[in-house]
Amino acid sequence: RDSQQAETERLSRWKKWRRTSSKSLKKAVSEVKGWSSYLVLWQRDIHSIEGKFGTGIQSYFSFLRFLVLLNFIIFTFMFSFVTLPIIISKNGMFNSTIAYISPKNIEDNCTIYEPTGNKGLVYFYTYLKDLFSGTGFLEVTSLFYGYYTVDAVWISVMRYNLPLAYLLATFAYLALSFLWIVKRSVEGFMQNLVHDADPFQSYCNKVFAGWDFCITDPNAARLKHRSLQYELQTDLQEEKLKQKIAERTMKEKLRIYSLRIFINIIVLAILSGCFYSIYRVTVFSQENSNVSIRNDTRTDSANLLVQYLPSMVITLANFIGPQIFSFLIRFEDYTPAFEIKLTLMRCVFIRLANIGVLMFSLWSQISDCGADKCKPCGYNYKLYPCWESDVGQEMYKLMIFDFIVILAVPLFLDFPKKLLVTHCSCKLIQLFGQQEFRISDNVLEIIYGQTICWIGTFFSPLLPVIATIKYFIIFYVKKIILIHTCKPATRPIRASGSNFFFLVVLLIGLLLAFIPLGVSIAHIPSSKACGPFRNFNTSWEVIPDTILEFPTVVQQILFSMASEAFAVPFFMIICIVMFYFIALARAHKRVVEQLREQLV
């Protein structure tokens, strides 16, 4: 310090001023950075959770925050491009009018659609029932597809093509979700790659660089100690297990492989049982709710139960399935890390496939064309005059039921268990003990909800705002459960690996959501009685029609891009680029190995 002071005296005034100003600038920048962390949503909450419970659980809450933001942006998309023009024009603001083009070449039967908007005197509980099942007064609001029975909106002198906007907004939100998730997962993937690429250094890394010097809280320090101890012990155990596996005899191998095949067959049997029951329940629920609507016996309160039957069965299957899987996997004798991965894969599969089966059973009802039921219109028009609204209602019911379950389970299960454990010192109760926060189950829950939101937004454009509010409330509920009923995990999980895994599963959910949407948009004929695609055969036809209105030059360019003369060379070039990168990666790996040999 003395030498620095002596130096400062010798410098000229200009340099002194520069030095002091750069120091104060650095201070100001670090202050601003400190303040900006307050602006990020929930930054302080997540930080405190990280300090008390570790980075694994913190990654769950960051993931939840990411989903809230994603849903909010999807909602702004759909609202501003689809709902807002209609609201503007229906209220006549900005000199706007709506243009209804009369339906051409369509049989009159197809256009009959009379949703009862609960006009007149009804019992109050009908409103509640409608709120939960999406029928009645909700069916005619902008929540569902049926409201958007508009062909164009004239704002002053501009013509706003609503059907095109609806379809493009759908593609836009799917593309946005895809790109955002891929971008986030790439960062995690690179970290994972670096981590896995150096297995020969993992022990040194853990021991020399294991302690996080930023920890100031003694509780967090205890957590870190425990996590380090657990990590070192698991690694050592895995090494011993690998040695044991390598020393297995032929007879043991045969026994274990046949046991694994047998257990996989059991798992497949359970899955097909779930799928079949979901299919039957959906068919049953659709038949019974439709019959009662037509015979006008809507005062039956059991009707609500019937309508929620598919949601209940799906939730039950999602709950029982994972328990059975984690019970069965113990017999398969894998290494602990692989056990966890395989159980997670099976749970992911059952949750996402359940949604797929539900969609499939809905379609089979809608396109049920035996006995000439869909002759004039291409779909079962008597039972489903506006089938998109019906699908939207199913998605809405799924989402509401999921939300109710997430709120009810802690209220009726976790809190009483905690009260019992703390106040009753009976041995049997203490055996259950305080529960831990099971990250994977919770993550799969919210991914399931997000997949429903993605599929349902096409049929119900305001669904994302319900999802945003739902996840917002879930954040606080889970935080309260965590702080009051859970003890810190005895098996801490590393955050970087889990982040990447959550995003991969979310991506799988998104890709799965593409399939039902693709089939609904391109394959099933759109309803002729409601919705913006009345005058088209399928919803997809808006795009070819719009392209045909472009100038001829543009049309020719677009057609040539879609033809074989362009697609085949393009595909070949992409293959060549891919092979080049793979060869480059392999060469790099070989260089790294050679260097390693040289060092040791």
Add this chain to the structure above:
Amino acid sequence: AYKRFSELLPREERESAFSARVPKSHILTLPELRANPFQERICHVFSTSETGDDSMSFEDFLDMLSVFSDSATSDIKSHYAFRIFDFDDDGTLDRKDLEQLVNCLTGQGEESRLSSAEMEQLIQNILEESDIDKDGTINLSEFQHVVSRSPDFARCGGLQR
């Protein structure tokens, strides 16, 4: 930083903080060091006191903060980390040092230590990975080599201040 240092001194010595030395017990009350299992070693390594009582002057305090800050190069950090991990101050990390290091990491208390078989296996693995000249100890250059390849060192070896 000067403010933090003077807070550690007893009241009557505050005026002459530039030249005073703070005893080890006061240094250990700093929040960053309180929860750190290597607190004793850190004080010992950074202290320049001739009497060996591990007290720190303001210069020592600044040295410590600068090594732990984000702007220190990884060379400096690994050099000081080596000195901190070297429990018997003999210039190399041998088996006893590694054993003490691992025990510090897993926490105080009997139930948080690894069993001796696990400890043996762990130390064997560490030496396999980092001991290039196979002499059974890790010297400074081997340590720096290993640490430069580990992704976690740069992130966790710093205090956010």
